[in-house]
Amino acid sequence: MVDEASKDGLNALAQAAKQAPRDSPRDSTRRGLPPVHLWNPDHCGEIDIVIRRDGVWMHEGSPIARKELVRLFSTVLRKDPDGYHLVTPVEKLRIRVDDLPFRAVSLGREGDDLIFVTDVGDEVRAGPDDPIMVQTDPITGEPAPRIHVRRDLWARIARPVFYELVEMAEEVDGQLVVRSGGQAFPLGAVA
Known part of the structure; x- marks a missing residue:
């Protein structure tokens, strides 16, 4: 159960995020997101919000059920050297x-480009500014693919989406490679 003070803090943060100025809507690569990179408010402490490995946003141990609220918070998320923060002016x-804060949950093609959609509604066109990277999970030894979303924020590519990428891949010098935005992205060695 969320106490009233905590609920008030969450609501205040949501209101501040709603009222924050947005980048120009003509900037299609940023879709009118708030310019969190320009804001430098004092650090106010921590809020009991956790983004779990499965992408579920939790507040005080309970899932945040309103998708609109999660989307709103995702637009004011920033990664600083000391961690992730929700930032308003x-x-x-x-x-x-x-x-990672986001999950890439679907994949489409537009011409030769790969378009990913995240669990919070961001669309990302893989290319030089938004690369695909595949590392190996040190615990499981399995591929841990991700795509850059914006300003040091990444999305973990969901397993079914990664399988789609593998199906699209071509073999180049013993590596599986996909292409998008004029770039080649290695997915891993051919088994």
Whole structure:
């Protein structure tokens, strides 16, 4: 159960995020996102928000059920050297992210480009500014693919989406490679 003070803090943060100025809507690569990179409010502490490995946003141990609220918070998320924060022009609150903040949950093609959609509604065109990277998970030894979304924020590519990428890949010098935005992205060695 969320206490009233915590609920008020969450609502205040949501209101501040709603009222924050947006980048120009003509900037199609940023879709009118708030310019969090330009804001430098004092650090206000931490808020009990966790983004779990599976992409579920939690507040005080309970999932945030309103997708609109999660989307709103995702637009004011920033990664700083000391961690992830929700940032408004007047507040900066640290949150915990267990893996990466977003999940790439679907994949499409537009011409020769790969378009990913995240669990919070961002569309990302893979290319030089938004690369695909595949590392090996040190615990499981399995591929841990991700795509850059914006300003040091990444999305973990969901397993079914990664399988789609593998199906699209071509073999180049013993590596599986996909192409998008004029770039080649290695997915891993051919088994």
